[in-house]
Amino acid sequence: MRFEKRGILAQAAFAGALVLPLVLTCGAARAQTTPYVMKITFPTLHDTIHQVALNYAAAVEKDSGGRIKVQIYPASQLGSIPRQIEGVQFGSIQCAMIPPEFFVGVDQRFEVMAAPGLVSSMQHGQRVAGDPAVLKLMLGLGANKGLHGVGLFMATPSSIISRTPIRHLADFKGKKIRIFASKFQSEAFERLGVTPVAMTLGDVLPAIQQGAIDGADAALNVYVPFHYVDAAKYVTETNQPAIFIIVEISQKWYNSLPKDLQQIIDKDAASETVKINPWGLAFRHKMQKDWVAQGGELIKLPANEQAQMMKTLASVGEDVSKNNPSLHEAYETVVAAAKRTAPGPGE
Secondary structure, eight states: OHHHHHHHHHHHHHHHHHHHHHHHHHHHHHHHHSOEEEEEEOSOOSSHHHHHHHHHHHHHHHHTTTSEEEEEEOTTTTOOHHHHHHHHHHTSSOEEEEOGGGGTTTOGGGGGGGOTTSOSSHHHHHHHHTOHHHHHHHHTTTTTTTEEEEEEEEEEEOEEEESSOOOSGGGGTTOEEEEOSOHHHHHHHHHTTOEEEEOOGGGHHHHHHHTSSSEEEEOHHHHTTTTGGGTOOEEEOOOOSEEEEEEEEEHHHHHHSOHHHHHHHHHHHHHHHHHTHHHHHHHHHHHHHHHHHTTOEEEOOOHHHHHHHHHHHTTHHHHHHTTOHHHHHHHHHHHHHHHHTOOOTTO
16 A cells, blocks of 8 residues: 555656646747737827838838737827937837927937937938937937937928918917927927917817917927817927937837847837838828818918028027037037038939
8 A cells, every 4th residue: 555655746746747747848938929918109100200100110020020019099199208318218118200309308308309400301301310320319319218229200391380470481470389399399399489388289279279378399290180270270380499209119118128139129120111202202291282172271481581590590409509518419420420421413
């Protein structure tokens, strides 16, 4: 009896020794097949940023063989822009596509892309965004603050929407205009006689509707999809400053990925932020037509007044940055890139 008991116990122990590795192996296999979730957040809807997000998501899912599952949250569904940035830093959101000026709380140098007069056309801005020195600067700014930069692109020139028409420089005076969170923008608008109000995008339309502000600096790719024409129908195309978008990945999440998936995240972002350029140009023209079709009016300043405005704003970047060595160095980097990539004849 004792021998039989011992034999049974030994067999059970042996069977357990065989089963345990099998259970562990199956558990590990299940863990490996569970996809990493990548949430992409941005403040706009049905525009160039949204298209980049869609293209990036498709590329990442394809190239990762489904090991990364992407979820897209447009129109600030995951919170205001500051909350989106915090989410990326802390790892609850894996990717944000936002104008770099909104990251000034992380590092003031993020705002250099908002310098007025930096670029003269969308094509010029696209070349600046792809310049190696600019990419090295901008994508590295949040490295010690929970951010891993992977892409930069120009979304659109900016324009001013207003409740009453701005047809001349004199019409700016006394108006309260929403701006991005950037000293470059506040200084520029103050020179035009405007009271600038930094405001996140989700608050802009209600503020215009309620008369809390007279207008806003944004772009047609916001005004058209969100139907701003119901609140204000006048858009003055100053084309300054350019609106760039930076693609930031959560460093915490990025560090959790296997090396091959990290490479996919980097490679696909770099690729898609360049591939979008022709689409972005066509979309800009479409937005101009759609704004008019919605009942809005497009306004251009008289040529001599546009030139006078640019002359007034020409020294903003230098004046804002000159007393801050690191900011000034960053500003000089993007200015040098703008000179290297300046438009050729006929552009």
